[in-house]
Amino acid sequence: MTADEKGEFALPELAPGTYTLTVAAAGHRPYATQVELTAGEPVRVDAELPPAARVRGTVRDRSGRPLGDARVSLLDESGDVVGQVITGADGSFGFGALTGDHYTVVASGYAPATRQITVGGAAGTERRDVDFLLGHGDDGEE
Numbered sequence: 001m002t003a004d005e006k007g008e009f010a011l012p013e014l015a016p017g018t019y020t021l022t023v024a025a026a027g028h029r030p031y032a033t034q035v036e037l038t039a040g041e042p043v044r045v046d047a048e049l050p051p052a053a054r055v056r057g058t059v060r061d062r063s064g065r066p067l068g069d070a071r072v073s074l075l076d077e078s079g080d081v082v083g084q085v086i087t088g089a090d091g092s093f094g095f096g097a098l099t100g101d102h103y104t105v106v107a108s109g110y111a112p113a114t115r116q117i118t119v120g121g122a123a124g125t126e127r128r129d130v131d132f133l134l135g136h137g138d139d140g141e142e
Helices: none
Strands: 017-023 031-037 053-061 071-075 081-086 092-098 102-108 113-118 132-134
Touching: 053 071, 053 102, 071 092, 081 092, 113 132
Parallel strands: 053 132
Antiparallel strands: 017 031, 053 092, 071 081, 071 102, 102 113
């Protein structure tokens, strides 16, 4: 079901009972609630979707120079890759529309570096401090 331009929708043919209503939109965290339907009684549900979180960072070499063309992967709590980008010439990378709370960010170019991060909490959270130093000899975390 898709809402109209005002964000409104109707499900007129549902039988009485308990349902889980889930609302999702690109760039926002999803919303879910239990709804109890009784015959002949309409139910209004107002759903507020907070903005999704974002993660941004920079990959640099050991001397502090930005590393372009480094691969940065984003893994969810299960270890599944949910995003992958190549850094720009300035070493920057970013992931948007994150609906989970906990992720692992892996940067590779030399020896891979890994950081676990939390982005949940306040609506529209943006992490800008996910920076990596890549080189040989240690784990690369800053």
